Each structure stands twice: as C-alpha cells, then as structure tokens.
Amino acid sequence: EKAGFDHFMLKEIHEQPKAYRDTMRGRVSEDGKSVSLSELTTITPEELRKFNRVHIVACGTAMHAGMVGKTIIEQLARVPVETDVASEYRYRSPIITPETLVIVVSQSGETADTLAALREAKRNGARVLAITNVVGSSVAREADDVIITLAGPEIAVASTKAYTSQLIAFYLFGLHYAQVLDTKDEAFVSGVLAAMDSLPEQVEKILSQAEVIKKIAESISRHSNLFFIGRGLDYAVALEGSLKLKEISYIHSEAYAAGELKHGTLALIEEGIPVISLITQEDLQEKTLSNIKEVKARGADVFAIVNDGNEEEISKSVDSVFSIPRTLSLLTPALSVVPLQLLSYYASLALGHDVDKPRNLAKSVTVE
Numbered sequence: 001e002k003a004g005f006d007h008f009m010l011k012e013i014h015e016q017p018k019a020y021r022d023t024m025r026g027r028v029s030e031d032g033k034s035v036s037l038s039e040l041t042t043i044t045p046e047e048l049r050k051f052n053r054v055h056i057v058a059c060g061t062a063m064h065a066g067m068v069g070k071t072i073i074e075q076l077a078r079v080p081v082e083t084d085v086a087s088e089y090r091y092r093s094p095i096i097t098p099e100t101l102v103i104v105v106s107q108s109g110e111t112a113d114t115l116a117a118l119r120e121a122k123r124n125g126a127r128v129l130a131i132t133n134v135v136g137s138s139v140a141r142e143a144d145d146v147i148i149t150l151a152g153p154e155i156a157v158a159s160t161k162a163y164t165s166q167l168i169a170f171y172l173f174g175l176h177y178a179q180v181l182d183t184k185d186e187a188f189v190s191g192v193l194a195a196m197d198s199l200p201e202q203v204e205k206i207l208s209q210a211e212v213i214k215k216i217a218e219s220i221s222r223h224s225n226l227f228f229i230g231r232g233l234d235y236a237v238a239l240e241g242s243l244k245l246k247e248i249s250y251i252h253s254e255a256y257a258a259g260e261l262k263h264g265t266l267a268l269i270e271e272g273i274p275v276i277s278l279i280t281q282e283d284l285q286e287k288t289l290s291n292i293k294e295v296k297a298r299g300a301d302v303f304a305i306v307n308d309g310n311e312e313e314i315s316k317s318v319d320s321v322f323s324i325p326r327t328l329s330l331l332t333p334a335l336s337v338v339p340l341q342l343l344s345y346y347a348s349l350a351l352g353h354d355v356d357k358p359r360n361l362a363k364s365v366t367v368e
C-alpha cells in the first residue's frame with residue numbers, strides 16, 4: 001500500500017501534485033476566471049461582507065498553513081486576520097463577535113484543542129469555517145461550513161500533502177472572498193488561478209531533483225543544531241520546515257524571521273552551523289541577503305532556496321542553492337515547502353529513524 005515507495009511520507013510527498021489538482025477541481029469555473037465554493041451554504045456572500053475580522057486557529061503544521069492563510073486573506077480580501085495556536089486561543093479570552101469569521105484548520109478534524117477552540121468561537125456567536133481533510137470528522141460536523149481538502153488519507157505522522165492542500169484551500173477561499181468584496185478584478189483572479197494550475201507540474205519538477213536535496217540532507221544530518229530563516233511568507237514556510245525536521249530527524253532547529261536574528265539568536269551562530277534560508281519573496285530578497293551576510297561572517301554554512309533564474313546571483317552570497325520554478329510570490333509556499341519536506345525525510349532516513357512513526361508522537365492528538 002506504499003505504492004512502491006519506501007515510506008508513507010515519501011509516497012504522500014509525491015501525491016501532492018494530485019492533491020493540488022483534486023482540491024482545485026470543481027471549485028474553479030470552466031473558463032478558469034473565477035472560484036466558486038458551493039460548499040459555503042451558511043457563510044454566504046452576504047455573510048462574508050458582514051465580517052470585520054478573521055481568526056485562524058489550528059495546531060502544529062495546520063497552524064503553519066494558517067499563517068500562510070493570514071497573508072493570503074489579508075492580501076486578497078484586505079480583511080484583518082489573526083492567527084492563533086488553538087491551545088492558546090481557547091484560554092486567552094479572544095475578542096470574538098458575530099462579525100468574526102473563525103477558520104479552523106485540521107487535517108484529522110479530531111484535534112482536541114482545535115475542536116475546543118471551534119466550540120468557544122461558536123459560543124461567542126462567531127461563524128466557523130473548517131478546512132479539514134476528513135469528511136464527517138468532529139470539526140467538519142460542528143463547523144458552519146467546511147472546505148474539504150482532497151489530499152486523500154495521510155498515514156505518515158509528519159504532515160505533508162495535507163499541509164499543502166490546506167494552502168490550496170486558503171488560496172481558493174482568499175480568491176472567493178476577494179470576488180465577494182470586489183477587492184480584486186477578474187483579470188487578477190484568473191491570473192492567480194492560471195498560476196495555480198501550473199503548481200502540480202512545478203511540484204513534479206522539484207520532486208525530480210530529490211537527489212540534490214538528499215545530499216544536502218546527508219550533510220545536515222551530521223549536525224545537532226541548525227537554523228531556518230526567511231521573511232514574509234518565507235518565514236511561515238521556515239517554521240514548517242523546522243517543525244518537519246525536528247519531528248522526524250530529531251535534529252534541533254529554530255526558525256527565525258531573518259530580521260530577528262540580530263536581536264539575540266546571532267549569538268548562537270558559529271563556524272559550520274547550517275542555516276537554511278528561504279529567499280523566494282523577491283521584494284525582500286536584499287534584506288534577507290544582508291542577514292545572510294551576518295551569519296556568513298560568523299562562519300555559517302548557508303543553503304538557500306531561491307526562485308529559478310536567481311541561482312547565479314544568490315550563489316555569490318551562499319554556499320549552496322536549490323531553485324524552485326517561478327510562480328507568483330503569493331503562491332511560493334506551495335512550492336518552497338516541498339524541498340524542505342524532502343530535506344527532513346532524507347535527514348531522518350540518513351539517521352536511521354522511523355520516518356513514518358517518529359517517537360513520542362501520534363497522528364491525531366485527541367487529548368489536550
């Protein structure tokens with residue numbers, strides 16, 4: 001049932017192009033110009049116009065998808081979004097009103113803290129939209145409306161295709177929201193949809209270069225500490241890359257907003273320490289490169305994930321690069337996370353760990 005792959009995780013990483021297509025299918029008009037989310041029966045356009053804020057609540061990897069979701073919704077619909085870890089949200093008396101849309105994100109739909117946050121939101125009169133991979137799960141049953149991600153069953157404890165399908169769901173919802181609020185015109189929406197259409201092939205292209213990532217992973221696996229840095233969406237993806245690596249390789253890593261390094265963490269940078277840098281947000285590239293200079297000056301070994309065409313220029317400032325196909329800057333997380341998934345997979349493999357069933361962890365966290 002691993003379809004010829006050594007592990008479920010690797011199989012699921014390779015299923016992402018299909019998961020992207022399946023999650024988009026039927027939600028984009030035939031002419032490719034608009035999104036239609038017919039599953040939003042309670043949260044109608046009229047309701048959407050009423051909300052003055054959005055809260056995104058989830059745990060772990062789903063929370064990292066939510067951080068990307070915040071940028072998507074704010075950029076596309078221009079509505080303020082807060083993101084919270086579910087175990088914090090439920091206890092901090094968040095300001096929830098009937099004008100709040102709460103989006104809960106959960107692969108399993110059974111995570112105890114996420115479910116409790118959903119209930120807290122409903123008690124306070126908010127509308128709840130769930131993004132989940134499991135039809136009929138507790139979260140799906142209790143939310144007002146549900147966008148199902150069509151990633152298919154995810155067996156490996158480390159989430160991969162569920163995370164990226166959650167990103168696709170956020171792009172679709174963000175575009176839908178923008179259409180309703182009229183914050184983006186048809187040409188813009190169809191441009192994003194066209195770029196999304198290319199994502200599956202672009203993921204295939206990244207997967208075909210897995211050997212390059214495997215080598216980097218093998219060298220990283222000899223270290224016990226490393227850093228991930230990035231700005232903007234690259235920071236959100238850095239957090240996910242770091243979690244994935246910790247989870248299955250047991251190598252300690254920290255993800256930092258690149259500009260924050262000099263506020264303390266730089267003290268930890270020493271000769272030979274690997275720093276994985278995401279540099280896909282081109283408006284922020286110069287800023288990240290200046291942070292890279294700071295770690296290079298202290299002897300860090302910098303591996304950068306960059307956009308196609310930028311390798312040559314950026315390789316002057318770093319030790320090694322991996323390039324991802326070009327897309328819109330808002331869509332890069334759907335590509336840039338893939339090399340990081342492979343990196344953690346191959347690091348875990350190199351260290352001889354149980355990739356699919358890491359120690360101390362369960363696939364579904366149904367206790368607080």
Ligand code: F6R
Nearest residue numbers: 060061062106107108111158159
């Ligand atoms: C990490 C991972 C966890 C889950 C988290 C939430 O790879 O899988 O961080 O993302 O436990 O689970 P769900 O999405 O089922 O609510």
